[in-house]
Structure formats: C-alpha cells, structure tokens
Amino acid sequence: MSPHAEPAGHARVWWKEAVFYQVYPASFKDSNGDGWGDIPGLLEKISYIASLGVDVVWLSPMFESPQLDMGYDISDYEVVDPSYGTVEDVERLIKACHDNGMKIILDLVVNHTSDQHAWFKDSRSSNDNPKRDWYFWRPARYDEDGNRLPPTNYRSYFAGGTWTWDEHTQEYYLHLYDKSQPDLNWENEDCRKAIYDSAMRFWLNKGIDGFRVDTVNKYSKVTSFPDAPITEPNTFIQPAAQFWCNGPRIHEFIREMNTEVLSKYTTYDGQPVVTVGELSLTPEPSGVLPYVSARQKELDMVFQFDITHLGQGNGFQDKYDFAPWQLPEMKEIVRKWQTFIEGTDGWTTVFNENHDNGRSVSRFADDSPEWRVQSAKMLALWLVTQTGTLFLYQGQEIGMINAPRSWPIEEYKDVEATGHYAEAVRLAVNGSDPTRKERILNGLQLMARDHARLPFQWDATHNAGFSTGRPWMRVHDLYKEINAASQEEDPDSVLSFYKRALKLRKEHRDVLVYGAFELLDLENLNTFMFRKHYQDRTILVVLNFTAVNQKAPESDDMGLLMSSYPKVLPNVLQPFEGRVYASY
Structure with a gap:
C-alpha cells in the first residue's frame, strides 16, 4: 500500500x-x-x-x-x-x-x-455437583514411585504450577494465574x-x-x-x-x-x-x-x-x-x-x-x-x-x-x-x-x-x-x-x-487517528521519526529519545504544529524534545 x-x-x-x-x-x-x-x-x-x-x-x-x-x-x-x-x-x-x-x-x-465465588464453592463441594463442570477438574497422575503428580506440567503466570489439589474431592483444578483464581470452563x-x-x-x-x-x-x-x-x-x-x-x-x-x-x-x-x-x-x-x-x-x-x-x-x-x-x-x-x-x-x-x-x-x-x-x-x-x-x-x-x-x-x-x-x-x-x-x-x-x-x-x-x-x-x-x-x-x-496534546489530536483527527503510518530512518539509535498521511495531508513527527542535542530534520516546507519545548532551536532537537509538523 x-x-x-x-x-x-x-x-x-x-x-x-x-x-x-x-x-x-x-x-x-x-x-x-x-x-x-x-x-x-x-x-x-x-x-x-x-x-x-x-x-x-x-x-x-x-x-x-x-x-x-x-x-x-x-x-x-x-x-x-x-x-x-x-x-x-x-x-x-x-x-x-x-x-x-x-x-x-x-x-x-x-x-x-475467585475460589470464593459461589460457583466455585458449589463446583468443589462434590464430584457430582451440577456446577462441577463449570471449572476444570482432573484426576492426579502418579510417577513410577507412586508420587502424586498434577494432570500436566504447565507453568502459571505467577511463577508456579497451574494445578492445585483439592483434598475434599481428590482432584486437581486448573488455574492459569494464582491458585485462588480457578479457570472457568467455557466449554x-x-x-x-x-x-x-x-x-x-x-x-x-x-x-x-x-x-x-x-x-x-x-x-x-x-x-x-x-x-x-x-x-x-x-x-x-x-x-x-x-x-x-x-x-x-x-x-x-x-x-x-x-x-x-x-x-x-x-x-x-x-x-x-x-x-x-x-x-x-x-x-x-x-x-x-x-x-x-x-x-x-x-x-x-x-x-x-x-x-x-x-x-x-x-x-x-x-x-x-x-x-x-x-x-x-x-x-x-x-x-x-x-x-x-x-x-x-x-x-x-x-x-x-x-x-x-x-x-x-x-x-x-x-x-x-x-x-x-x-x-x-x-x-x-x-x-x-x-x-x-x-x-x-x-x-x-x-x-x-x-x-x-x-x-x-x-x-x-x-x-x-x-x-x-x-x-x-x-x-x-x-x-x-x-x-x-x-x-x-x-x-x-x-x-x-x-x-x-x-x-x-x-x-x-x-x-x-x-x-x-x-x-x-x-x-x-x-x-x-x-x-x-x-x-x-x-x-x-x-x-x-x-491537555494541549489531546486537543491537537482531536483537531487533526483525520491524520492522527486514521492516517497511514510511514517510519523514517529505522536504524537511527537516537531519534524516532515518522510521517502520517491522510489523502493530501501529511504530518511529520520527530522525537529525540536522548539527553543530548540531535540534528533536526529538514522541514522547511512544513509548519510547526507543536513542540515539547517552549522555544524551538533551528536545526537542533533538544534533549527529549518532540515536534509535530504539518503540510496541509
């Protein structure tokens, strides 16, 4: 495109x-x-x-x-x-x-x-409760020495396993997160x-x-x-x-x-x-x-x-x-x-x-x-x-x-x-x-x-x-x-x-919200520049991600819409300065 x-x-x-x-x-x-x-x-x-x-x-x-x-x-x-x-x-x-x-x-x-939700309390109350299948329950596995193992070897988000043993019903339940957050069975x-x-x-x-x-x-x-x-x-x-x-x-x-x-x-x-x-x-x-x-x-x-x-x-x-x-x-x-x-x-x-x-x-x-x-x-x-x-x-x-x-x-x-x-x-x-x-x-x-x-x-x-x-x-x-x-x-x-930046976004919504994105100068380690295009309108965004001055791009044919500094220097992007130019 x-x-x-x-x-x-x-x-x-x-x-x-x-x-x-x-x-x-x-x-x-x-x-x-x-x-x-x-x-x-x-x-x-x-x-x-x-x-x-x-x-x-x-x-x-x-x-x-x-x-x-x-x-x-x-x-x-x-x-x-x-x-x-x-x-x-x-x-x-x-x-x-x-x-x-x-x-x-x-x-x-x-x-x-939560494991405190009434649905889960019902589900864990007995193996034949009508809500048993609203969560994932599975029997234990055992290794060759007879040690009980969970149904799978999955790791959870919170640095542990995904199965917790329920002593009352003698099965494991599944939780991708904490053991207090049993997964609902969408099936x-x-x-x-x-x-x-x-x-x-x-x-x-x-x-x-x-x-x-x-x-x-x-x-x-x-x-x-x-x-x-x-x-x-x-x-x-x-x-x-x-x-x-x-x-x-x-x-x-x-x-x-x-x-x-x-x-x-x-x-x-x-x-x-x-x-x-x-x-x-x-x-x-x-x-x-x-x-x-x-x-x-x-x-x-x-x-x-x-x-x-x-x-x-x-x-x-x-x-x-x-x-x-x-x-x-x-x-x-x-x-x-x-x-x-x-x-x-x-x-x-x-x-x-x-x-x-x-x-x-x-x-x-x-x-x-x-x-x-x-x-x-x-x-x-x-x-x-x-x-x-x-x-x-x-x-x-x-x-x-x-x-x-x-x-x-x-x-x-x-x-x-x-x-x-x-x-x-x-x-x-x-x-x-x-x-x-x-x-x-x-x-x-x-x-x-x-x-x-x-x-x-x-x-x-x-x-x-x-x-x-x-x-x-x-x-x-x-x-x-x-x-x-x-x-x-x-x-x-x-x-x-x-507040000003959000106002700018609304005033130029055609280009900023809906515009096509064009990345410039990918390999530059210091500045992030891109253009936005919408029909015959173009906006140029220039961002200095460093704490030292960087060279500003040529923008003579564009008007400055906004800078993060109160005073813009010619040809120089000041530390952590961002600028938005427009050509309409």
Missing part, C-alpha cells in the same frame, strides 16, 4: 476517535480515610478527568473480591467490594460520567473467578450463560458503555491437556501457552458473547457499545486480525503488548530478567502495529502504560529530575500522533514515575512480583542460578506492576492528598514535586501539555 493512501475500510466510529482514561480504583482517591481508593473518591474527581479532554473512563475491577490479585479474583460479579463502595455508588458514577459527556467501561474478568454452555447474565447484562442494564475484556484469548483450552514439551530442564513446570491461548473454540466463544449480549445494547447516547480485549501471546498480525476484523463481529479492538514487553526477558520465567533494548526495536514494534490494519477492516490501539507495567517515563525515557518533565512531554507526543484508539493510564498525564530503586522489596505488594522474587531467591540459594536474585530485583525495579499502583499524587499535602489515613501502598517519595495541584495552573507542566 502506498504510504500516501488513506487506510481502507476504516468506518468512522465514536470509539476510534475517543481517548480512554484508565482508573485503578484502589490507588486513585480515598474518600473515607481507610487508605484504599474508592468509588466516592473517584466521583470527587470526575471534573478533573473531564478537564483532561478524555472521552471514556475505564474503571478497573471494583467487584467483590478477596483482593489476592487486586480484584482480578472476583467472588461476585453483581456486588461491589465494600472497600470500594456499593452498587449505588457505581450507578452514581455512571450518571456522573454521562453528565460530563464521558462514557464508562468496566473490566470483564471471565477467564476465571460448558450453562457456565457461559451464567457469565453473560451475571458479569455482563447486570452492568449493561445499569447503563455502562462497554467492557475492557480481560485475558480474552484464554477462554478456549486444548481440553485433552497434553503435557508441554520440556524447554526448561531445571524444573517440572513448563511454558504451555500453546495449550490454553488462542484455543480451538476461542473465536466461536467471542462471537457468541457479541451476538448474545453486546449486540443487544447501545451506549447512553445511542452508539454501539465498545469492547477492547487484552490479547496476550499473539505476536503476529495474522493472529490478531480475526479478533478485530469488523466483519468477524468479535471485538472492536485489542491491546497487543509488544510495546509494554520491551525490555522483558523471554517467556514467563524470565519476564523480569531485564533485556536491554535499543530504539530501532521500539520503532519496529510501533511500525508493526501501526501498519497491520492498513487495507483491512481491523483497528488498533495506542498505549504505553497500564496497571500491569512500570511507568513509561522510567522505562522508555529518563525519570531523573533533570529530564523527567521533558521525557513525559516527548512521550505524550509519541502517543497522540499514532493511528488508532488512544488509552491513557491514571497519573501518566502528570508524569508519574516508578518507585525509587532505594525502596526494599518489602514495599512490593503484587502477587506476581512477590512470586517471581521468591522463585529467584530460591534459585539463587540452591545454586542453579546464583545471580538471579539481583537480576530479578533489577527487573522488578524497572518493570513491576506495583509501579503503576502507587497512590495518585493529587497535591503536596499529607499522603499526596490521596488519603487522610495510611495508604495501602507507600506514596512516592517525590509527591511534593510531582502532583496534579502544582501542575493545574502551570502552563509549562506535563498536565497542561497533555
């Missing part, structure tokens, strides 16, 4: 041009002083969110939960966890978003439930119908505008459950995503979800509801397109995670074993997912932060006091100029950064981080990998999920204005320097810049 051609088949739909803002409720705003963010606290800040220029609030799980995995272990889909508030609070939130011209989507977590039609009623229709009937669909490509397993090939000879458990990711019935299940439920609902203003799926372990565009092709009627768009996996080691076991990277690797990732929709009826997403990753300024630029503001502004321009639907994560708009490296491992709360670190200590102590503890700690200091979960830094008062009580996670040491209140009235702040 010619770089000057308009992408084909991309019908104008509201969610393509929308900017989504993810709220992680435990860490956003606490209203009652218990140190845990809640829905009433979020309601207090709705006008702040609206002032950013975003269109949709994505609320991460606030359902009833034991909170062993921060609400992704749901014990009742139809109840709000008391730590967050009530169903009535969420109803007020839905109305407040709509009254402020914003839509709201919730997390749909239906690959698994069972009654189970699927219950999911549709409890997790989806219950909230759609209250007026939400769609879902972010958690772990969307893991519902269909290879139910013969063969053993995985041994690729890690030092351990029994082995990577086995080929047996539970993008499984044989996955597209059938998602189409049914769409046909039976989603297609029957509209947003508060009469538009189609929106879905965005979390699509992990699908590295090739040919595997992603069937999920997002409009004619397939499955999902509207998905998150593909190559960009947030940059710097992660290979496979589950080495996720936090940091792998140094260079700028051309990032460019290739961006080009891959910017261009895969060209000539198709699919769509893509743009993001570099969420609740599962370290902060982008710390990972992709420079979070030192000297350069963190410029880094955050440059990354803002990198995001808002890319084709697709834009997703921002709370605190990104004020340039929040990772927890300091000086914090001890005890400050890390996440079940994944603690699991990987405990495994690393074990392997270091037994001598099989002597330096692993130091390597994994380094990786966690850069990429752990905890960094995104630090309390939002509202102001310079006690606990950053997040809570009057002791926060559930330690507040960042630099909250007095990095907070929303100090940036609200400062025209040179990261917050003010984000």
Whole structure:
C-alpha cells in the first residue's frame, strides 16, 4: 500500500476517535480515610478527568473480591467490594460520567473467578455437583514411585504450577494465574450463560458503555491437556501457552458473547457499545486480525503488548530478567502495529502504560529530575500522533514515575512480583542460578506492576492528598514535586501539555487517528521519526529519545504544529524534545 493512501475500510466510529482514561480504583482517591481508593473518591474527581479532554473512563475491577490479585479474583460479579463502595455508588458514577459527556467501561474478568465465588464453592463441594463442570477438574497422575503428580506440567503466570489439589474431592483444578483464581470452563454452555447474565447484562442494564475484556484469548483450552514439551530442564513446570491461548473454540466463544449480549445494547447516547480485549501471546498480525476484523463481529479492538514487553526477558520465567533494548526495536514494534490494519477492516490501539507495567517515563525515557518533565512531554507526543484508539493510564498525564530503586522489596505488594522474587531467591540459594536474585530485583525495579499502583499524587499535602489515613501502598517519595495541584495552573507542566496534546489530536483527527503510518530512518539509535498521511495531508513527527542535542530534520516546507519545548532551536532537537509538523 502506498504510504500516501488513506487506510481502507476504516468506518468512522465514536470509539476510534475517543481517548480512554484508565482508573485503578484502589490507588486513585480515598474518600473515607481507610487508605484504599474508592468509588466516592473517584466521583470527587470526575471534573478533573473531564478537564483532561478524555472521552471514556475505564474503571478497573471494583467487584467483590478477596483482593489476592487486586480484584482480578472476583467472588461476585453483581456486588461491589465494600472497600470500594456499593452498587449505588457505581450507578452514581455512571450518571456522573454521562453528565460530563464521558462514557464508562468496566473490566470483564471471565477467564476465571475467585475460589470464593459461589460457583466455585458449589463446583468443589462434590464430584457430582451440577456446577462441577463449570471449572476444570482432573484426576492426579502418579510417577513410577507412586508420587502424586498434577494432570500436566504447565507453568502459571505467577511463577508456579497451574494445578492445585483439592483434598475434599481428590482432584486437581486448573488455574492459569494464582491458585485462588480457578479457570472457568467455557466449554460448558450453562457456565457461559451464567457469565453473560451475571458479569455482563447486570452492568449493561445499569447503563455502562462497554467492557475492557480481560485475558480474552484464554477462554478456549486444548481440553485433552497434553503435557508441554520440556524447554526448561531445571524444573517440572513448563511454558504451555500453546495449550490454553488462542484455543480451538476461542473465536466461536467471542462471537457468541457479541451476538448474545453486546449486540443487544447501545451506549447512553445511542452508539454501539465498545469492547477492547487484552490479547496476550499473539505476536503476529495474522493472529490478531480475526479478533478485530469488523466483519468477524468479535471485538472492536485489542491491546497487543509488544510495546509494554520491551525490555522483558523471554517467556514467563524470565519476564523480569531485564533485556536491554535499543530504539530501532521500539520503532519496529510501533511500525508493526501501526501498519497491520492498513487495507483491512481491523483497528488498533495506542498505549504505553497500564496497571500491569512500570511507568513509561522510567522505562522508555529518563525519570531523573533533570529530564523527567521533558521525557513525559516527548512521550505524550509519541502517543497522540499514532493511528488508532488512544488509552491513557491514571497519573501518566502528570508524569508519574516508578518507585525509587532505594525502596526494599518489602514495599512490593503484587502477587506476581512477590512470586517471581521468591522463585529467584530460591534459585539463587540452591545454586542453579546464583545471580538471579539481583537480576530479578533489577527487573522488578524497572518493570513491576506495583509501579503503576502507587497512590495518585493529587497535591503536596499529607499522603499526596490521596488519603487522610495510611495508604495501602507507600506514596512516592517525590509527591511534593510531582502532583496534579502544582501542575493545574502551570502552563509549562506535563498536565497542561497533555491537555494541549489531546486537543491537537482531536483537531487533526483525520491524520492522527486514521492516517497511514510511514517510519523514517529505522536504524537511527537516537531519534524516532515518522510521517502520517491522510489523502493530501501529511504530518511529520520527530522525537529525540536522548539527553543530548540531535540534528533536526529538514522541514522547511512544513509548519510547526507543536513542540515539547517552549522555544524551538533551528536545526537542533533538544534533549527529549518532540515536534509535530504539518503540510496541509
């Protein structure tokens, strides 16, 4: 396809041009002083969110939960966890978003439930319970010495096996994540119908505008459950995503979800509801397109995670074993997912932060006091100029950064981080990998999920204005320097810049949201440059990813739309400067 051609088949739909803002409720705003963010606290800040220029609030799980995995272990889909508030609070939130011209989507977590969910309690109560088959139960295996073994040798996401023995019914149950998160059996039609009623229709009937669909490509397993090939000879458990990711019935299940439920609902203003799926372990565009092709009627768009996996080691076991990277690797990732929709009826997403990753300024630029503001502004321009639907994560708009490296491992709360670190200590102590503890700690200091979960830094008062009580996670040491209140009235702040950048994206939506992407100068290790084309219009984006001056490209025939610096120097890109030029 010619770089000057308009992408084909991309019908104008509201969610393509929308900017989504993810709220992680435990860490956003606490209203009652218990140190845990809640829905009433979020309601207090709705006008702040609206002032950013975003269109949709994505609320991460606030359902009833034991909170062993921060609400992704749901014990009742139809109840709000008391730590967050009530169903009535969420109803007020839905109305407040709509009254402020914003839509709201919730997390749909239906690959698994908590082991405290009534469905699983029934399922494990006896081998012949009607809900027994709503989860995956399998008998034990035994080795030649009579030792009990799990049904397969699969490794879970959280640095352990995927099967847990149930003493009461004398069988194992499957969990891809923590043992407290048993996987639902989508092969069972009654189970699927219950999911549709409890997790989806219950909230759609209250007026939400769609879902972010958690772990969307893991519902269909290879139910013969063969053993995985041994690729890690030092351990029994082995990577086995080929047996539970993008499984044989996955597209059938998602189409049914769409046909039976989603297609029957509209947003508060009469538009189609929106879905965005979390699509992990699908590295090739040919595997992603069937999920997002409009004619397939499955999902509207998905998150593909190559960009947030940059710097992660290979496979589950080495996720936090940091792998140094260079700028051309990032460019290739961006080009891959910017261009895969060209000539198709699919769509893509743009993001570099969420609740599962370290902060982008710390990972992709420079979070030192000297350069963190410029880094955050440059990354803002990198995001808002890319084709697709834009997703921002709370605190990104004020340039929040990772927890300091000086914090001890005890400050890390996440079940994944603690699991990987405990495994690393074990392997270091037994001598099989002597330096692993130091390597994994380094990786966690850069990429752990905890960094995104630090309390939002509202102001310079006690606990950053997040809570009057002791926060559930330690507040960042630099909250007095990095907070929303100090940036609200400062025209040179990261917050003010984000507002201008989002306005720019809307004003030039034809080129920025829908335009064709053309990468320039791939091998350059210091600058990232690309053009966007829409009909006869072109935008040039130039980004300096270093802390030293770089040569600016020739742009005499183009007008400067925006720079991350107040004063632009001729022929020179200043440290972490981003510029956007236009030729109309």
